Amino acid sequence: MASGLAERESQWDTLDRLAGLARAGKGQVALISGPVATGKTTLLQLFGEHLETSGFTWRRAIGAESEEALPYGVTTQLLGPVDPDHGLPELCRAALGSDEPVLITVDDVQHADEPSLEVLLACVRRLAGARALIVLTDNAAPGPLHTELLRHRHSTRLAVAPLSETAVGDPEAFALTGGNPLLLAALGEDAGEPGPNYRQALLSCVHRCGPEQARIAAVLGDSPGETPLLTAAGLLADGRFRHPAARAAVLAEMTPGERTGLFAWAARLRHEQGADPVVVAELLTGADRADEPWAGAVLVEAAEQAVQRERIEDAVRYLELARTTAEGAARSAIVARLARIEWRIRPAAANRHLAELITADLDDRDSISLVRLLLWYGRSDEAVPVLERVRASGPAGLHALELWLAANHPRLARPGTPPHAGDDTPGAVAADRSTAAILAVLGRSAAEPAVAEAELMLQVARPSDSLVWGAEAALQALLALLYADRLDQARSWCDKLLAEPGSVPEQAYLTAVRGEMALRRGELAAAWDDATAALELVPPAGWGVAAGLPLACAIVAATRMGRIDDAARLLAEPVPDAMLQSRWGVHYLHARGEHYLATGRDYAALADFLSCGKLTAEWGMDVPGLVPWRTSAADAWLRKSENRAEVRRLLNEQLARVGPGPSRTRGAALRLLAATSQAHSRPQLLAEAVSILRDCGDRFELARALADLSRAYRGVGQLRRASPMARLAAGIVEECGAAILHDEVLPLRTGHDAAGEPDTRQRLATLTESEMRVAVQAAAGLTNREIAAKLHITASTVEQHLTRVYRKLHVTRRRDLPPELHSHLPLAA
Incomplete structure (x- = not known):
């Protein structure tokens, strides 16, 4: 044979x-x-x-x-x-x-x-x-x-x-061909994946069986009746083509007129059979016709279902088609719905729908949505009349809108909006509560409950079909954690959300927030990468007024890395004028001020920092977690070596606002306050600043504080203490890529640059880990009680450790501890 x-x-x-x-x-x-x-x-x-x-x-x-x-x-x-x-x-x-x-x-x-x-x-x-x-x-x-x-x-x-699966010998190949020898041979020519040979072989089979039933099966997605020839040949399995490429090949071979007619017939058939609206909508979009009396309602219902299933692109297609035949109020409602959901996937494109809606007769829900979208795109002049109409009608969602305005566009918000949910729809409650958490943090009310509330919202916030959507609720909750200086918690949640499937804008917003977190940790390269990635995912035009967040992050990161031209390019990017009257604009103003300061335009920088202070005070958001404008303004004054009294006032005011607990802002304020103090007082203030900044994880500010501490030690003649601080500062500068600090830090690496005398290194090596931790804190100037509280041990244990440390290092008192201990500060948390 x-x-x-x-x-x-x-x-x-x-x-x-x-x-x-x-x-x-x-x-x-x-x-x-x-x-x-x-x-x-x-x-x-x-x-x-x-x-x-x-x-x-x-x-x-x-x-x-x-x-x-x-x-x-x-x-x-x-x-x-x-x-x-x-x-x-x-x-x-x-x-x-x-x-x-x-x-x-x-x-x-x-x-x-x-x-x-x-x-x-x-x-x-x-x-x-x-x-x-x-x-x-x-x-x-x-x-x-x-x-x-x-x-x-x-x-x-x-x-x-057709051949059996045993004869074929490859389960995947059998699944794609049903054992049809012609399809098997073609699949082999396509290297095992349906390609041109597979499609051509399938069409050959279809024509030999008679194409009409195959076309109907391709249009409907399954066979509406008996198709014995197609099934026996292995082309169909359970009434469906075995691979999307097969169905696509049959559809592609039809003329446009044939496809339109067949899809329209199939849509009528499925509608009469009571099929799911999404099924009928897919057939209507295939026909690109919605002229049946029932078509518009089916498409809108299908869009609702698609959004609930997080198939936003499908929802947009259905509504685009429904709009073509709708008129009057029905059309306005469809366009409003289309703008709202398209904003979630293509923010820049959604703006094109708003001109039609401004003069349309909208219901309360769509009017509230229109206000938010107009403000997002910086069209505040057009938003105000719509906002007044909404307030006059007093809809159920008005409280959520007022709360959102208070957090994002404070000048437009009604004063005294209570910070609790006023809408009982799940999506609105999630965003309402996330926004309330931001306001609680920025308004200096109970921060801890607000942080807990933000974390709760991060657990439940997902895309939803309410006036707002889950990604915005998550974004607001993350910013609440960021403004509360809970960077570790915020980063953990951000990474978790980014690991989940999401639309491009969702990924952009989360990436931008992660960039801001990296910036506040002094991770400049990561901050630059995330901020610019966010701007690539969604260009500034799509960000609207919220572009202030990624732009600010990228400008500061570029400035600190010495990429002045890149920062200048980003500052030249056009932004809506309305942005500077929003919370996002405060981020931008502060970033621009830092760039001005780095490029020698001290008075321009000071003007931007003071503008931040004026706006945040006016809005009731004057907290350093948003922007530390006081320390920045103090830094600008110090650069001019003038108005020391104003500098001290700003810094003392800043310290009073942040309280005694450790925070990045407190560390930065102490560093600057030391610059206004007598030489003999500076080391203690700077040592405290170094300890705080090390614990808070801000590497950029830590490098500056270490450099200042090195200079302070030199100023009082303690050269052996100065050199380790300089080396540590220089190492952090190199690690962070903070080129802007090179001229400030690197010249300090002179004098006693050796990593300690051999005898000192050998003696330090004899310390246990616990003894090293205590010795480092003692060398930084902490008292026994403060060391005990910091390391969670008793004061008696501290004394015992120090006794052994003195003996091993051949010293008799705290002031004689070797300065090399300061180089171990980052390891002694």
Whole structure:
């Protein structure tokens, strides 16, 4: 038997047996039936070649649908030119007569013309005593030929089916082809993935089965009724095409008119059957028509469901189509809905819908949404009249809007809005409570409950179909943690949310917040990467007034890294004027001021810092967690070496506001306060600043404080204490990439630059970890009680450790502790 005929052994053996009978003068006829492209032709070809080599005369023909009307077309292929006047007996003698046994094969006999079928049946009736074997193939569809053959005892029926999964040997290949040999071969040519050869082979099968049912199955997504030929050929599984590429190939072959008509018919069918609105909407979008009276309502309902399933792109497609035929208030409602949800995936594009909505007759829900969108894009002049109409109607969602205004656009908010949920819809409550948490942190009310509330909202905030959406609720909650200086908690939540699937804008907003967290830790490269990535995901035009957050982060990071040109380029980026009257604008103003300060424009910097103070005071948001404008303004005054009294006032006021607890702002304020103090007082203030900044994790400010501490030690003649501080500061500067501090820090690395004398290093190596931690804190100037509280041990334990430390280091008192201990500060938390 020829190779390449897996699972065709029994058919081959049967044909071989029939050939033996035919050779002996007992003529036979065999009909091989099976679905298209299942190997019938291959079997016929190989068997014909086999008999031809064994002495048979092989007469062959192939039926074609295009030649069904051609009289004697098949007969001509078998015998050559035919005279229609010759009778059937003479034609049969010509076909069956030969000195050698005869093999007559007709592939796809179902397409044979009527006269040729009569000739074939006449030959079948004359097989008795003939040395002939007739082998026919068809697609298994019942017809007159089958009925006629059943009457003859010398006829044999053979069935051919697609290959089994065992024969295929590859479960994935079987799943894609159903064992259809033609599809299998094409899949192999495409390296195992459906490609052009697979699609071409499938279309060949479809045309041989009749394309109409395949097209209906492709449009509907499954088969609406009996499709025996498609299923038997392995093209469909459970009424569906086995791979999207197959369905796409069938749809692509149709003309636009055919597709439109078929999709429209399918949409009507499914609607009448009561199908899910999303199913009907997909068919309507396939037809690109919504002219049926029921179509608009179905599309809107489908959009609602798509949003709930977080399929926002689908919702946009449905509403875009619904808008094409809607009119009046119905159209306005659709456009408002479209703008609201498109903002979630393409913020810049949503702006195009707003002009139509400003003069439209909207319900309260859509009017509130319009106010928020107009303000997002900095269109405050157009937002104010809409806001007044909303306030006049007093809708249920007004409290949430007022709360959002108070947190983001304070000048437009009504004073005295109570910070609690006023809307009982789940999405609104989540955003309302997140916004309330921000206001609590910025208003210097109970910060701890606000932090707990923000974390709770981060657990439940997900995209939702309310006036606001889960990503904004999450963004507000993260900012509440950021403003409360809970950087570790905020970073953990941010990373968790970024690991979840989300739209591009959601990823951009979270990435921008993560960049701001990195900036506040002095991780300049990470801050730059995140801020610029956020601006690439959503360009500034899409950010609207909120562009102040990523722009500010990128400007400060670039400035501190010495990338002054990059910072200047970002400052040249156009932003809405309304941004500077929003909370986002405070971030931007402060960043611009820092850039001015770094480039020698001290008075311009001071003006921006004081503007931040004026705005935040006016809004009731004057807390350093938003922007530390007082320390920045003090720094600007100090650069001019003037107005020391004002500097001290600002710094003392800042220290009073942050309280005695450790915070980044307190550390920075102490560093600057030391600059206004007497030389002998500076080391103690700076040592406290270093300790605080080390604990808070702000590497940039820590480097500045260490550099100032080194200078302070030099100023009082303690050179051995100065050098380790300088080395540590320089190391942090290099690690952070803070090029702006190079000129300030690197020159300090002079004098005692060795890492301690050998004897000192050896003695330090004898300290245990616990002794080292206590020694480091003592060298930093902390009292025994303060060390005990910091390390969570008793004062007695501190005394015991210090006694052993003194003995090992050969010193008798605290002031003689070696300055090299300061280089271990980051490890002694």
